[in-house]
Amino acid sequence: MDAKSTQRKSETGGDAAQPRRPRVQKDITAAIGLDICSERYPVGSVLPKENDLCDRYGVSRTVIRESLKALAARGLVHGRPRIGTMVCEKEEWNILDPQILAWMGPRIEELDLLGCILETRRTVEPVAAEFAAERATVQEIADLENAWKRMRDAGADTEAFTRADVHFHELLLKASHNRVFRQLSSIIDAAMKYALHCSNKAVDKRDEALDIHRELVEALRLRDGAAARACSHRMLDLAARDLAPAMRQRGQAGRTHLTKSP
């Protein structure tokens, strides 16, 4: 009697013969976003007018417009009345957005994400650690320890390890009790995941990282700001070392800043 309860057809890519108003905006957004990231619509070009896009994708203008709005919010396109919707310069793209990272696929490497994320971490994390040492609540410190335990227990599961690692650094920024840092955390979240994933590929180096993470939690517990800061620096030195090959292999990468510990 539950023939009706089994109607959870979530066939995202399928065409299906049941034209019952499926949820398509995500797909349309992804399709256009993908076409932009793959330079099928090159930077500076104007994409087809909205009505043509409606025909091409077989949806109403509402959906097209919502999709374009979503892309505009990510800095991919910029619409002007009567002119059309133009693809923005890559400089304008919000490359920290998880969707864009997904749409870029392997081409992420062209963006020098690893470099600027590492620079940002070097700038912010030690300070955040120091702040956290005096401001974090016991609950927040406990949460950090739990995240550390999940890293420890991840075993060979690189995905799980990275997930816990990202969560750890997210919690650390939140524990700094600075609203801007906190917001920064959610902004760079997706990029952090990518960066940490690259760091963590070398399984044999994870024990070392694990130790430093634990030491950091210990420093917070002792309310020792200087020690927390130092831990953070060592952690980043480690990350820089592990990332060096991945970054060197494509030249660029800002000078010496990535490996020095001031």
Add this chain to the structure above:
Amino acid sequence: MDAKSTQRKSETGGDAAQPRRPRVQKDITAAIGLDICSERYPVGSVLPKENDLCDRYGVSRTVIRESLKALAARGLVHGRPRIGTMVCEKEEWNILDPQILAWMGPRIEELDLLGCILETRRTVEPVAAEFAAERATVQEIADLENAWKRMRDAGADTEAFTRADVHFHELLLKASHNRVFRQLSSIIDAAMKYALHCSNKAVDKRDEALDIHRELVEALRLRDGAAARACSHRMLDLAARDLAPAMRQRGQAGRTHLTKSP
């Protein structure tokens, strides 16, 4: 026969006798946002269901929904099916958003914006200055100098001075050629305006600030990273000094970090 061509009435604020579908979404969004920020809809409460809001404001449900979506994007509210739209905790609010700052009005002070903005600047700006010293293009340095000149020529016009000041710091972050810093710049832009406005209220202290800004441009021109960093530190010491009264007058403010120069 051209009675139709003279219909360019763009009276934004007026009521007008020809109510032919005015543009109202901005106003509705502001009205609800204002009601939330003034705690007429307290944190945690559920605001009226969409149809009631339609009646109350006399617009279609589409407008209400777009407005709620805009508020949700700012972290003010969070809607769930069947439940309704709930006002989020203040912690969730994106207090860096220009609109929210405007809606908060004088109550901005409750948010400790000055403190966390200053902390962030202390963390990021010196590093950005150092990066800029080696990476900025000559054009970018020239732009910075132009911003400085606009500060110098602002005279008694505090608004113009602050505008140029904000622009200067925005350009500095962009000149660091780090995409995360660059993005940070646009995110904290509105809050910077507020913070610098507070700093710049004391007209007699502006000459000092002006000098340091010029020195920073000079350091960039000489590609002297250490000097640029030092300038930035002194600039922030100055800002901290000028903000001290505004911040002290309402307790709080994170410990010692705001006035020390590491």
Add this chain to the structure above:
DNA sequence: TCGCATCTATTGTATGATGAATGAAATTGC
């Protein structure tokens, strides 16, 4: 041919209606 007003195509904003999803309350089965 040049400069100005007018026209027109395209994007932007608003409306009402309807299917789809959701979760809490009412109802039924045991």
Add this chain to the structure above:
DNA sequence: GCAATTTCATTCATCATACAATAGATGCGA
């Protein structure tokens, strides 16, 4: 009496359509 199920009100997503505003194209007169 309690738990599982159904119902139902409400939000979410889409659609078709109409109106508004704007910038480029057109055309007219001097």
